[in-house]
Amino acid sequence: xxEVEQNSGPLSVPEGAIASLNCTYSDRGSQSFFWxxxxxxxxxxxxxxxxxxxxxxxxxxxxxxxxxxQYVSLLIRDSQPSDSAxxxxxxxxxxxxxxxxxxxxxxVKP
Amino acid sequence: DAGxxxxxxxxxxxxxxxxxxxxxxxxxxxxxxxxxxxxxHGLRLIHYSYGVKDTDKGEVSDGYSVSRSKTEDFLLTLxxxxxxxxxxxxxxxxxKAGTGGETQYFGPGTRLLVL
Numbered sequence: 001x002x003e004v005e006q007n008s009g010p011l012s013v014p015e016g017a018i019a020s021l022n023c024t025y026s027d028r029g030s031q032s033f034f035w036x037x038x039x040x041x042x043x044x045x046x047x048x049x050x051x052x053x054x055x056x057x058x059x060x061x062x063x064x065x066x067x068x069x070q071y072v073s074l075l076i077r078d079s080q081p082s083d084s085a086x087x088x089x090x091x092x093x094x095x096x097x098x099x100x101x102x103x104x105x106x107x108v109k110p
Numbered sequence: 111d112a113g114x115x116x117x118x119x120x121x122x123x124x125x126x127x128x129x130x131x132x133x134x135x136x137x138x139x140x141x142x143x144x145x146x147x148x149x150x151h152g153l154r155l156i157h158y159s160y161g162v163k164d165t166d167k168g169e170v171s172d173g174y175s176v177s178r179s180k181t182e183d184f185l186l187t188l189x190x191x192x193x194x195x196x197x198x199x200x201x202x203x204x205x206k207a208g209t210g211g212e213t214q215y216f217g218p219g220t221r222l223l224v225l
Contacts, residue, residue, distance in 0.1 A: 034213065043200055043216040046213060046215065096212050097168070098155075102151070
């Protein structure tokens with residue numbers, strides 16, 4: 001079992017829809033959780049992080065964390081073609097070393 | 111954007127030659143990381159540094175060495191490059207290791223091709 005798992009996709013949604021990206025992790029000691037976006041040929045860029053159970057909103061993005069079920073998700077509202085990218089989930093067990101999932105490719109179709 | 115640069119940005123080399131990649135930061139962050147990214151494997155940690163001259167191995171450290179003689183520079187060396195080390199290499203930095211400061215920011219990457 002991989003420490004951090006994501007469905008590789010591609011996940012295809014129409015423009016204006018809500019995109020839901022999911023990530024599960026195996027280590028219950030994980031402390032903090034990150035979502036990065038990576039455009040093809042570019043470096044990962046931070047979207048948001050979450051530490052506590054529940055939801056955290058930032059503009060069109062909402063991160064959801066459920067530590068009991070060991071999953072974290074990212075919702076993108078009003079998806080735009082410019083949101084088409086690979087989304088990486090990362091988990092920190094308070095060691096400073098992030099463990100990354102393989103990423104989910106999102107395609108937003110006009 | 112965090113002040114992180116990587117050099118070279120692209121490199122083609124031959125099997126058996128040594129290669130050194132450089133990461134330079136202007137943020138004065140204590141922690142620096144080297145990752146490789148390959149299709150099907152995602153981002154994997156090679157080595158990291160938690161201070162000047164303080165380094166440790168990541169999950170895929172075989173065939174790689176690192177050095178950090180100054181806060182701002184973190185060097186990754188492939189002692190004798192092999193074709194399996196063809197990859198995209200990313201440097202990242204973070205202010206702290208613990209919750210609250212461990213967000214990592216990435217450099218632009220180096221594409222390495224070993225023939």
